[in-house]
Amino acid sequence: MMRCSLTTLISILLLKCAVVTAYAQAGVPWYPFPVEVQGRSIDGETEKNIAFYSPLKTAQKTWRICTSFPHMKDSYWLAVNFGVVSEASRLGINLEVHEAGGYDHLQTQLQQIRKCVEEGSNGVIIGAISYKGLDDLVEELHNKGIPVIDVINGMSSSRVAARSLVSFEEMGFSAGAYLAQLHATSNSPAKVAWFPGPEGAGWVLAGDWGFQKALMGSDVNIVAKRYGDTGKLVQTALLNEVLDMHPDIDYIVGTAVTASAAIKVLRARGLSDQVKILAYYFTPEVYRGIKRGQIVGAPTDSAVIQGRIAVDQLVRVLEKKTYIRHVGPEIYVVDQKNINALARLTSLAPSGFRATYSVGVRLKGED
Structure with a gap:
């Protein structure tokens, strides 16, 4: 409301x-x-x-915080990485960034976070691999007085101090509603292959439901759905598998990695003119695809801003200042009509930015 x-x-x-x-x-x-x-x-x-949203001008002390991401294999998480390290630098705090290597490495993420805390982190920002899989750890950290910020993916735990995220149900719904409207003037049903992402991840469950809900009552039908890690090799294999079974599909919709991989797969099969591509979140590859007319469109959740807000929230919690417990940027769809007006640094890392794993981090035992 x-x-x-x-x-x-x-x-x-x-x-x-x-x-x-x-x-x-x-x-x-x-x-x-x-x-x-x-x-x-x-x-x-x-x-x-x-x-x-307006953040603090500076932190009161050089807090030591830890951030954990599922991976850094695609440019979406690179954008979040840019957001957290930029805000940590602006506020003047110490930051460590860890990535677990993929959505099938929950235990690695748990171990990395525990190690961060053991080495003196004052608080943790988590891009969760699993919606429920970190609940025990969050409870454990809460009992130790270590605040946790839930960023991007969502966790079920009520013990997180704050959330910097949008509803991936709304992201999926935005993509689905856009697709339904896009096809509204057609005289025939559309067949869609849907690739929501890694099975069991909270953002995937939400995005899947939102996308399907948006298509209810429309003339767009999901004829194939495949879950899988957001690595290009995995998504390419899934695309080829679906196209072997359904060569007559009209749309491919899925993760940003799916959309990017689909450009090459469709070109190799001679299907670029037959099958249209949409993503349900935004990356540089999706940006370029839209600019070139290879991808129809995608909603953006301003991933860089989510990372920035998460850092500010954690500093506010540590300094016992007023903070917003659940906040996220407004969602809107980017397509060829509005892409030239996009403020890129709200959604994408700047060109040439490389994954950064520390900002002014003190050695263990330093004052």
Whole structure:
């Protein structure tokens, strides 16, 4: 439920346009940034309110924090990486970044986080491999007074201190609704192959449900669905498997890696003109695909901003300052109509940015 007057809404939309346009210019602060704040109404229903997020100017001390990602195999997580290291540098704190190597390495993620805490991290930011698989660890850290921020993927634990994420159900729904509208003027049903991502991951479960919900009552039918890790080799194999069984599909929709891999797979099979491609989140590869007309479109969740907000939330928690418990950037679909107006550094790491694993990290035992 969005609560604001028409006058307020118009003002917010105008300011939003100014903010994201200004942020595209070098040296301009990323904030205030348009977000949706999630909370509960008096009757217990979930409601969302439009707001603008502004972080702290600086941290009160050089906190030592740890960030854990599922992997750094695709540019989506590189964007989140850029977000967390940039904000840590701006606030003047110490940051360590770890990646587990893939969505099938839950135990590695658990071990890395425990080691971070053992070595003196004051708080942890987690991009969770599993929706429920880290609940015991989060409870353990909560009992030790170590705050946890849930970033991007979502966790089921109620013990997280705050969440910096959007609803992947809404991301999936946005892609599905866009597809349904895209096909609304056609006189025949559309066949879709759907690749939601790694089975069991919280964001995948949510995205899958949102996408299917958006297609209910439409003339678009999912004829094949394949789960798999967001590595290009895995997604390429799944694409080939589905196309062998369903060479007459009209659309491929899935992860950003799926969309990127699909460009080459369709070209090799001579199907580029027959099958259209959509992604349900945004990366540089998707950006280039849309610019070149190879990908129809994709919603963006401003991944860089989610990383930045997560760092600011954790510092606020550590310093016992006011913070928003559940916040995420507004979602919108990027296609050829609006891609030239996109403020790239809200969604993508800058060209040439490489995975960064530490920011001013002190050696163990230093003051």
